[in-house]
Structures are given as structure tokens and as C-alpha cells.
Amino acid sequence: MALLTVTNLSKKFGGLAAVADVNMHVEDGELVALIGPNGAGKTTLFNMLTGVIPPTSGKITLTTATGTISLLGRKPYQVAKLGLARTFQNIRLFANLSVRDNLLAAMTHRYTENFFAEVLRLPAYYHKEAKVLAWTNALLREFDLVDVADYDAGNLPYGTQRRVEIARATATAPRIIFLDEPAAGMNPEETAALMKLIEKLRTDFQLTVVLIEHDMGLVMNLAERIYVLNQGKLIADGTPAQIQQNQAVIDAYLGGGVHA
Amino acid sequence: MQTFFQQLINGLSLGSIYALLALGYTMVYGIIKLINFAHGDIYMIGAFWGYYVINQYHVDFGVALVSSMVICAALGMLIEYLAYRPLRNSPRITALITAIGVSYFLENGMSFLYGANTRNFPQVVASHRFTVFGVTVTNIQLLIVAVSLLLMVALQLIVQHTRMGTAMRAVAVDQEAAELVGINPNHVISFTFGLGSALAGAAGVLIGLYYNSIDPLMGMVPGIKAFVAAVVGGIGSIPGAAIGGFLIGMLETFVQAIGLSAYKDAAVYVVLIVILVVLPAGLFGKNIKEKV
Amino acid sequence: MAARWKAALIWLVIAVAGFYLINELILLGVINSFIENMLVTIGINIILATGLNLIIGFSGQFSLGHAGFMALGAYATAIITEHLGNTLGFYLSMAVGVVIAMIVAVIIGIPTLRLRGDYLAIATMGAAEIIRVVLNNLKITNGAAGMYNIPALAGWPTVYVFVCLTTLMIVNFARSRAGRAIQAIREDDIAAEAVGINPTKWKLSAFVMGAATAAIGGSLHAVYIQTIAPSDFGIMNSISLLIIVVLGGVGSITGTFVAAIVLGVLDTALQSFGTLRMVIYALALILIMVFKPSGLLGRYEVSIRQLFEKKGARHGTADSHEPQ
Numbered sequence: 001m002a003l004l005t006v007t008n009l010s011k012k013f014g015g016l017a018a019v020a021d022v023n024m025h026v027e028d029g030e031l032v033a034l035i036g037p038n039g040a041g042k043t044t045l046f047n048m049l050t051g052v053i054p055p056t057s058g059k060i061t062l063t064t065a066t067g068t069i070s071l072l073g074r075k076p077y078q079v080a081k082l083g084l085a086r087t088f089q090n091i092r093l094f095a096n097l098s099v100r101d102n103l104l105a106a107m108t109h110r111y112t113e114n115f116f117a118e119v120l121r122l123p124a125y126y127h128k129e130a131k132v133l134a135w136t137n138a139l140l141r142e143f144d145l146v147d148v149a150d151y152d153a154g155n156l157p158y159g160t161q162r163r164v165e166i167a168r169a170t171a172t173a174p175r176i177i178f179l180d181e182p183a184a185g186m187n188p189e190e191t192a193a194l195m196k197l198i199e200k201l202r203t204d205f206q207l208t209v210v211l212i213e214h215d216m217g218l219v220m221n222l223a224e225r226i227y228v229l230n231q232g233k234l235i236a237d238g239t240p241a242q243i244q245q246n247q248a249v250i251d252a253y254l255g256g257g258v259h260a
Numbered sequence: 261m262q263t264f265f266q267q268l269i270n271g272l273s274l275g276s277i278y279a280l281l282a283l284g285y286t287m288v289y290g291i292i293k294l295i296n297f298a299h300g301d302i303y304m305i306g307a308f309w310g311y312y313v314i315n316q317y318h319v320d321f322g323v324a325l326v327s328s329m330v331i332c333a334a335l336g337m338l339i340e341y342l343a344y345r346p347l348r349n350s351p352r353i354t355a356l357i358t359a360i361g362v363s364y365f366l367e368n369g370m371s372f373l374y375g376a377n378t379r380n381f382p383q384v385v386a387s388h389r390f391t392v393f394g395v396t397v398t399n400i401q402l403l404i405v406a407v408s409l410l411l412m413v414a415l416q417l418i419v420q421h422t423r424m425g426t427a428m429r430a431v432a433v434d435q436e437a438a439e440l441v442g443i444n445p446n447h448v449i450s451f452t453f454g455l456g457s458a459l460a461g462a463a464g465v466l467i468g469l470y471y472n473s474i475d476p477l478m479g480m481v482p483g484i485k486a487f488v489a490a491v492v493g494g495i496g497s498i499p500g501a502a503i504g505g506f507l508i509g510m511l512e513t514f515v516q517a518i519g520l521s522a523y524k525d526a527a528v529y530v531v532l533i534v535i536l537v538v539l540p541a542g543l544f545g546k547n548i549k550e551k552v
Numbered sequence: 553m554a555a556r557w558k559a560a561l562i563w564l565v566i567a568v569a570g571f572y573l574i575n576e577l578i579l580l581g582v583i584n585s586f587i588e589n590m591l592v593t594i595g596i597n598i599i600l601a602t603g604l605n606l607i608i609g610f611s612g613q614f615s616l617g618h619a620g621f622m623a624l625g626a627y628a629t630a631i632i633t634e635h636l637g638n639t640l641g642f643y644l645s646m647a648v649g650v651v652i653a654m655i656v657a658v659i660i661g662i663p664t665l666r667l668r669g670d671y672l673a674i675a676t677m678g679a680a681e682i683i684r685v686v687l688n689n690l691k692i693t694n695g696a697a698g699m700y701n702i703p704a705l706a707g708w709p710t711v712y713v714f715v716c717l718t719t720l721m722i723v724n725f726a727r728s729r730a731g732r733a734i735q736a737i738r739e740d741d742i743a744a745e746a747v748g749i750n751p752t753k754w755k756l757s758a759f760v761m762g763a764a765t766a767a768i769g770g771s772l773h774a775v776y777i778q779t780i781a782p783s784d785f786g787i788m789n790s791i792s793l794l795i796i797v798v799l800g801g802v803g804s805i806t807g808t809f810v811a812a813i814v815l816g817v818l819d820t821a822l823q824s825f826g827t828l829r830m831v832i833y834a835l836a837l838i839l840i841m842v843f844k845p846s847g848l849l850g851r852y853e854v855s856i857r858q859l860f861e862k863k864g865a866r867h868g869t870a871d872s873h874e875p876q
Contacts, residue, residue: 043552050746052552080748088552088746094739096851097732104729105736106747113729119721121560125728132729172747295670343838350845352669353614357798358841360791364834372827484677484787491674526685529678536675537663552742 001063003028003208004049004084004176009058011044011232018044020232022058026176031202031209033223035216035243037252041232042212043089046178049210050086051079081109085174087165089181089212095154099145099164102153103136106171110135136171142204143167143197159190166197176208177201183215191218198222220244228252262394267517268510273401273470275509276408280463281486282493282501283415284336284456290432290496291452293352297359298339300483301366302457306332306464307381307474308370314382321384321469325407328465329458336457337450345446363483370476378475381468404466411462412502415455419498424451432496485512488532494545503543507531559857567716574708586820588708592776594816595711596769599718601796601808603765608794609803610726611758612738613665616673618793620680621763623687623785624656625649625770630699630780631692642705646771650764656683657763661756677787688782698781705775714772718765723805725761734758799840801847806854814848 002025011019019041026032034042047053049060051074060071062082071079094102111132117124140146143163148156153164162182169177179198183191195218201207213219219226220240228236228243230252236243243249281303288296309331310324319327343362347355388399419425430438431448439445467482468474485508493504508528515527541547574591577583583591600622607615628649633641664675687693725731733754736744741751774780796815800807818836822829840848 047552052742052746075750076742076745077748077750080746086746088743092740092743092746094736094743096739097735101732101735105732105744105749108729108733108736109748111729115730118728118730119724121724129728168747289670293670295673343842346842347845350841351802353608353798353802354841354845354847357795358838360795361834361837361841364830365838368827368830368834372831376827480788488674488678491671495670522689523685526682529681532678533664533675536667536671540667540671550742 001068002026003030003063004210005059005061005063006049007059007061009045009048009060010056011041011048011053012056017232019048019055019229022229022232022234024227024234024237026208026210028063028175029202029206029208031198031211031222031224033211033213033219033226034229035213035219035226036229039231040229042229043180044232045229046086046180046210046212049079050084050178051076077109080172080174083173083175084178085169085172085176086178087162087169087180087182089184091158091161091165093153093161093165093168096152098150099153099156099167100136100140100149102164102168103139103171104132106168107132107135107173110173139167139171142200143170159186159193162186162194163197166201170201170205170207174207176210179209179211179213181212181214183213183218191215194218195222263517265393265395267513269395269397269401271510271513272506273404273509274513275506276405277463277467277470277505278482278486278489278509279502279505280408280411280459280466281482282489282505283412283498284460285487285490286493286495286498286501287428287452287456289490291428291449292344292348292355294344294355294359295487296453296456297356297483298362298366299456299460300479300481300486301363302332302336302339302479303460303464303467303482304370304474304476304479305335305366306461307468307478308374308464308476309461310465310468311379311381311474314384321403321465324384325462325465328461330461332461332464333454333458336453336460340450340453345449363480367476367480374476376476378473381472381474383469383472385469400469404470407462407466411459415459416498418455424448428452485528488528491542492532492535494539494542496546497542497544500542500544555857559855562856571709571712574712578708590816590820592708592711594812595708595715596773596776597793597796597812597816598715598809599711599772600766600769601793601800601812602719602722602805603762603769604793605797605800605803605805605808606722606726606765607758607762608797609801610731610738611734611755613755613759614669614673615676615759615762616787616790616794617660617676617678617680617683618762618766619785619787619789620676620683621653621657621766622770622773622789623680623683623780623782624653625767626774626780626785627687627693627699627770628652628767629771629774630702633703633705633775634699637703637705639705642703642771642775646768649767649771653763653767653770654760657760658756661759662752665752665755665759677790680785680790681787684782684785687785693782696782698779698784699774700779702774702778702780704778706772707776711772711776714768718768719805722761722765726805730754730757795837799837799847801849801851803851804847804849804853806852807847807849810848 004026006022006024009019009022010017022045034045036042048055051071061068062071094105097105111128113128114124116122140149145164145167148160153161156164166182183194186194198209201209211223223240225237226240226243227234228249235248235252236246281299284299285296288294306328309328313319313327314324339362343358344355347358385400385403390397419428427438427443427448430443431445435445486505489504489508490501492507493500511527511531512524515524535542574583578588600618604615604618607613625646629642629645632645632648636644660676660679664672664679667675688696693699733749736749737751737754745751796811797808800811818833822832825832
């Protein structure tokens with residue numbers, strides 16, 4: 001049973017089909033890439049998977065320890081609690097909060113806090129806070145963010161902000177992480193570091209990764225399977241080697257998708 | 261049925277005043293996202309100017325109206341230049357507090373200079389009553405509605421068919437893009453304040469004539485009601501503000517007519533909240549969803 | 553660990569010392585009843601404005617109806633102490649006022665907190681006006697005439713203690729799980745939702761917390777002033793509280809203290825100027841905003857704990873952030 005299954009998923013904006021009849025599945029522990037030209041509907045698909053926009057039709061199901069559940073009709077925060085975390089194409093950090101607080105905020109649903117313990121600073125509060133701070137410090141080390149932990153996230157360089165955003169998504173203790181163009185605007189060294197980081201998400205955090213990316217070097221190197229979207233439709237899927245040979249994909253990228 | 265039409269007439273008269281004020285709020289908000297709290301006080305200044313020129317120079321209604329519009333337009337532009345322009349890039353809540361400061365300044369400045377007492381507005385137009393099918397209408401009510409409609413049509417023509425109007429709409433949509441095509445946003449914003457304040461000045465003279473009494477704090481409550489009208493209509497929308505103004509005016513008179521005058525303000529706010537909950541951008545506003 | 557206890561201890565010492573200082577100055581006659589009155593007004597304003605700052609500055613929700621919640625606390629106290637005019641009655645009435653304010657905040661908040669920015673401001677302002685109109689027309693509240701002869705059950709010491717208590721609760725709330733959640737929503741609600749934060753729940757929690765402190769402020773106001781009327785809780789009163797928050801710096805509790813004190817002193821100092829007082833006040837307000845757009849203190853906070861920990865400066869930017 002696949003971890004995440006998408007069946008006949010469609011999204012229409014007015015009369016325009018942004019995503020049409022997409023079927024895909026993501027296995028536990030897999031690294032899947034979603035590629036396609038600009039405007040192909042990749043981010044729209046991500047937005048549906050994470051509950052930001054409701055699909056017009058179709059199904060999204062997630063396999064959990066207690067069985068298979070539908071993600072339809074769930075709000076983004078509910079989807080996040082079920083273990084689907086994401087980053088955004090145009091970085092969305094909590095700009096005026098420190099990096100540490102960015103991570104701490106992302107752990108809100110992972111523990112509870114008694115109101116009175118909180119405002120009266122009872123021992124229970126310090127106990128909980130110490131535990132959460134330990135989680136945070138571990139993440140800061142893993143993502144090489146210790147030096148900037150007390151800086152406001154919005155004041156950091158671009159590459160670091162991307163890293164903070166991925167660390168923040170990881171802080172929600174997800175099972176699947178969706179990365180929306182993580183390498184956008186990065187130079188080759190930063191991209192190389194990002195590739196290591198994504199590998200780390202899989203090996204050290206045992207995360208399933210779904211990735212939207214235009215950097216073909218990164219995609220072909222990392223992805224186990226690739227889905228290709230063009231004008232809202234899935235035109236191909238397969239291993240990197242298969243995708244590189246696929247005529248429909250080559251046409252979509254070179255010729256404006258007349259075949260699609 | 262008779263009382264219904266009677267209240268309709270009363271509501272339309274009051275509603276035109278709200279509509280004229282709401283237009284100023286909606287234009288300014290549409291262009292710089294500022295709740296111009298001082299707008300109601302410009303209307304007060306307009307009323308006082310009318311009072312002054314009629315008593316001092318014995319001018320007729322038309323001259324009082326037009327001169328009040330000119331004075332208020334100048335005042336509005338001056339306030340924008342001195343108090344709001346330096347805050348163009350500040351947090352919006354700062355500009356809002358400044359607007360509140362300007363409002364306090366105008367209210368208390370007038371009280372300080374001319375006293376806080378209420379005074380009678382000169383009856384420059386003799387009042388006549390007509391009774392048509394049992395419904396009483398005064399010529400002043402007709403005058404208010406006619407002048408207001410005339411001004412609204414004029415405003416619509418300016419906004420839709422002049423170069424400045426086009427520039428206003430452009431700046432409201434995207435200030436930076438408007439700048440790139442050679443529009444000076446400062447001129448446009450200044451013009452918008454002038455236009456809105458002129459309408460407030462006209463409303464001030466009209467209300468003086470209608471209620472026959474003016475005082476330095478007279479702008480506070482109608483100002484807030486007119487802002488509510490603009491929000492109900494969909495802030496940023498000119499037809500929305502006009503319709504919102506008439507709606508609020510009529511709602512108030514009808515609630516009063518059924519004997520609940522103590523609750524007329526509450527009724528206005530209940531309608532406001534219900535409309536916002538159902539239509540978060542008001543009746544004619546565009547609900548812009550953030551792109552993810 | 554040690555720094556935490558030291559900081560807490562120093563705050564306690566400061567609070568106790570402040571109490572004794574005021575007490576001594578009153579005994580010495582330096583603080584006369586006029587100044588004492590000013591201090592109490594400042595204290596009540598601090599209680600009200602820190603709660604509003606939690607809503608506006610920390611959760612980023614632009615509420616303009618704070619006086620409505622204050623009214624609920626004040627009327628609860630006025631009505632209950634009419635029948636039970638002792639200290640017990642006062643604290644009971646305060647608790648009742650707080651509970652009522654919290655319930656009303658939930659009723660108002662659930663539909664309106666979905667609104668953004670100025671729309672929320674105008675809706676909360678409307679809700680507060682509805683509260684005021686209702687108080688204006690009920691028999692039990694004695695209508696527009698209001699309630700008078702409320703027993704004097706709180707002097708400056710009670711107000712002082714409540715200033716400390718409510719500030720402590722609000723600061724602790726803001727610097728905990730709840731505080732981080734509401735600040736995350738303020739910064740970016742879409743991102744906050746994407747990391748599992750339920751925006752409605754947390755926005756509502758800040759709103760309810762702010763309403764509760766406003767009710768406490770209202771209760772104290774009622775027993776100190778001893779006369780209340782619906783007109784004391786109008787739009788202009790909500791705006792006065794908003795002014796304190798913005799003038800001090802949106803999101804800075806220290807700033808709220810400073811602004812409440814500055815405005816309180818200014819108000820008293822200008823007392824003899826008559827009508828001119830409000831003109832000067834208005835001009836001061838405009839000038840401060842034009843020359844210091846992020847408020848007197850921006851987002852700065854006094855922190856004794858950081859003095860001890862001395863770990864590199866916390867890099868907060870000085871600009872305030874507007875509510876969404």
C-alpha cells in the first residue's frame with residue numbers, strides 16, 4: 001500500500017483546468033520528483049495535497065498506522081498534523097521571529113501545555129519547555145543553524161532561509177515532506193549543499209520526500225521516480241533514465257507542449 | 261404603506277449624506293489603505309465654513325456649497341501633505357493613529373477657537389413642505405438628494421473618463437507599476453484627498469441645512485457610520501460606497517420608525533457584522549485571496 | 553537555570569520596592585490624591601493596554617473593541633457589589649466579569665477573527681458598540697444614566713498588584729507555546745497553518761485572554777472611580793487604548809508601560825490648559841507618529857534575564873509590524 005495515493009485529482013479555476021485527472025502514488029521512504037514547465041500545475045497539485053486549496057474532484061488518501069484515510073476536506077493544519085509538511089516556492093518564514101522560535105512554533109502540535117502552568121510558570125512548564133528546546137537544539141545542529149539560532153529569520157541570507165524553512169518543516173515531525181523548488185535562486189555550491197541536505201532528510205530523518213524542481217541535475221541525481229506534468233496533465237512517469245528518453249517530455253520542454 | 265414611503269424619503273436624505281462621506285473614505289482607502297479618521301471632521305469644517313460665509317457674506321446656497329467644497333478640498337490635500345505623506349512607508353497602524361490625531365486636532369482646535377457650543381445653521385433656503393399622497397417631502401430633502409446624486413454622477417465621470425481618474429484607478433491597483441508608466445502617485449493621492457474632501461464639504465453644508473444645527477464634534481458619529489457604509493458596500497468600490505451609504509441611512513430611519521430608536525446604532529453594527537461574515541469584502545468588494 | 557531564578561527574584565524585588573516607594577511617598581505627602589489618582593489611572597490603562605497589545609502586537613489581530621470588554625467587567629462589578637458590597641463581592645464580581653468577557657469574546661471572535669486587518673477592526677468596533685448600546689438600554693444597568701455609588705473596594709495597592717499580575721500572565725503567555733503560535737500566525741498565517749497551527753483556535757485564545765484582562769481593568773475602574781456609564785466605554789475609549797499600544801510600540805509590553813505613563817503624566821500636566829489640552833495632545837500624537845513611526849520603543853523589551861545570560865544580542869529589528 002502506497003503511503004500517499006492520488007486518484008483522478010482535478011482542479012478547475014473558472015473554466016480552466018489547472019490540474020486534470022492526475023493519478024500518482026508515493027511509497028514510504030521514496031524520493032519522488034514532480035517536474036514540468038512553468039504553469040504546468042505543480043504548485044496547484046502541492047496546494048491540494050497539503051489542504052491549501054480544495055480539489056474540484058478526485059481523491060487523496062494517506063496510509064496511517066490505523067488505516068487509510070482521505071485527506072479531502074481537511075484544513076492545512078490538520079493535514080500538517082497527519083504528517084505532511086511543506087516548504088513554499090517563495091520562502092515563507094516567520095520573518096520577525098528568531099530561527100529557534102521558527103522551529104519551536106512548528107512544534108506547537110507535538111506537545112500540549114497547561115494554560116496555568118504556562119502563565120504561572122509552574123514546574124510542569126519548565127519540564128515541557130526543556131524537552132522541546134532539546135528537540136529544537138538537535139534540529140539546529142542537524143541543519144547547521146546553531147550560529148544563527150538567535151537571529152531573526154527574515155534577516156538571513158537566501159540560502160540559509162531555505163535551510164531554515166526545511167528545518168521548520170522537519171520540526172513538525174512529518175512523514176512526508178513536500179519541497180517546492182528548494183533550489184530556486186541558488187548557486188551551484190548551494191545546490192550541492194541542498195542535495196546533501198535532502199539526502200539527510202531521507203537517511204537521518206527517514207522522511208519521504210516529494211520535490212518540485214527545475215534544476216534537472218538535482219532531480220536526475222536524487223529522484224527515484226519522476227512525474228512529469230504539462231498543462232495540468234500527467235504526461236509521463238518513471239525512473240530518471242526513462243524520463244530522459246521520453247519523447248512527450250522532450251516535446252513538452254522544447255516545443256511548448258503541442259502534443260500534450 | 262404611507263409611512264413606508266415617508267421613511268424611504270427620510271432614509272434617502274440621510275443616506276445621501278452618508279453616501280457622500282462614504283465616497284471619500286472608500287477612495288482614500290482604495291488608494292493608500294488608510295482609514296482616514298479625520299474625514300468626518302472635514303465634513304464638520306465644511307458645515308462651519310458654510311455657516312461662516314452665509315452669515316458673514318450673505319451668500320446664497322450655491323456659493324456656500326461650492327466654496328465649502330473648494331476649502332475642504334484644499335484642507336484635505338494639506339492634511340495629506342503634512343500628516344500622511346511622511347508616513348507613506350510606515351506601518352499602516354501608524355498612519356491610522358496619525359489620522360486619529362488629526363481628527364482630535366480638528367475637533368478640539370475648532371472647540372478651542374470657536375467654542376464647543378451648538379449653533380443654528382442659517383436657513384439660506386426657505387423650507388417648503390409638499391404632501392404627495394400623504395407623504396411629506398421638504399424641498400430641502402429633495403435638494404439634498406438631488407445635489408448628492410449630481411455629485412456622485414460627476415465623481416463617476418471624473419474617475420472613469422478623465423486622465424486623472426484613470427491614474428487614480430491605476431495607483432489603486434498597483435502603485436509601483438503606475439509609477440513605472442510615468443504616473444506621479446503623490447499627485448494622484450493628493451487629488452484623491454481633494455476629491456473626497458470636497459464631497460465631505462458638500463455633505464457638511466447639506467446636513468447643516470437639513471438638521472439646522474452644527475457643532476465641532478458633529479463629524480464623529482456620521483464619520484464612523486459613513487466608514488461602516490463604505491465597508492458594507494465593499495471598500496474601494498465607488499458604487500458600493502454610494503449604495504452602502506443609502507442602505508445605512510435607510511436602515512437607521514426604519515429602525516427609528518418602528519420605535520427602536522435606542523437601538524438604531526446597534527442595528528447598523530449588527531448589519532455590518534452579518535454582511536462581513538457572509539461577504540468578507542462587502543457587497544461590491546473584490547475578495548482577493550493570497551496566492552501560495 | 554540560575555539566571556531564570558535570579559531574573560525572577562530581581563523582578564520581584566523591583567515590584568516590592570516600587571510598592572514601598574509609592575507607599576512612602578504617599579506617607580510623606582509627596583504623592584497627593586491628585587497624583588495618586590493619576591497613578592491609578594495609569595495602572596488601569598496598563599492592564600487594559602497590555603491585553604490589547606497581546607491581541608494586536610503578538611497575534612497581529614487588529615481589534616478595536618477593547619472598551620466593550622472593559623465595560624463587561626465594570627458592569628459586572630457595579631451590579632454585584634450593589635448587593636454584596638464587600639471585598640469578597642468585589643473579587644467575585646471580577647471573576648464573573650472575566651468569565652462573561654471571555655464568553656462574549658468567543659461569541660464575537662469565532663465569526664469575526666476570520667476577517668483581515670481593517671475589516672476585523674471595524675467589526676470588533678461594531679461589536680463593542682453593540683455591547684454599549686445594550687448596556688445603555690437595560691434596566692439592570694440603569695440605562696444611559698449609568699451606575700453610581702459603587703463601593704470603593706480598591707485603592708492604589710490593589711491596582712498595583714493587578715498590574716503586576718496581569719503583566720506577568722501576559723508576558724508569560726506571550727513567551728510560551730501559545731505565544732509562539734500566535735506570533736507565527738501574525739508573521740505568516742499560511743505558513744503557520746502549514747506547520748500544524750490552527751489559526752482560529754490560537755487567534756481566539758489571544759483574543760479571549762485580552763478580553764479577560766480588559767474585564768479586570770473594567771472591574772478596577774468601577775470600584776475606583778465609583779461611577780460608570782455606557783458612554784465611558786465608547787469607540788473613543790477603545791481608540792485611547794489603541795493609541796497607548798501604538799505609541800509605545802506594537803508588540804512591546806515595555807513600550808505599553810512607557811506610553812501609558814507618558815500619556816498619563818501628559819494628561820495630568822495639561823489639566824490646567826482646558827480645551828487647549830486636547831489640541832496639544834493631538835499635536836503631540838501626530839508629531840510622535842510622524843517622527844517615530846514604530847512607536848517610542850519599537851519592539852524593544854527590558855529583560856533582566858538577558859543581562860545575566862549575556863549571550864550575544866538578540867537581533868530584533870526595531871520596526872514594528874502591522875497587524876494583518
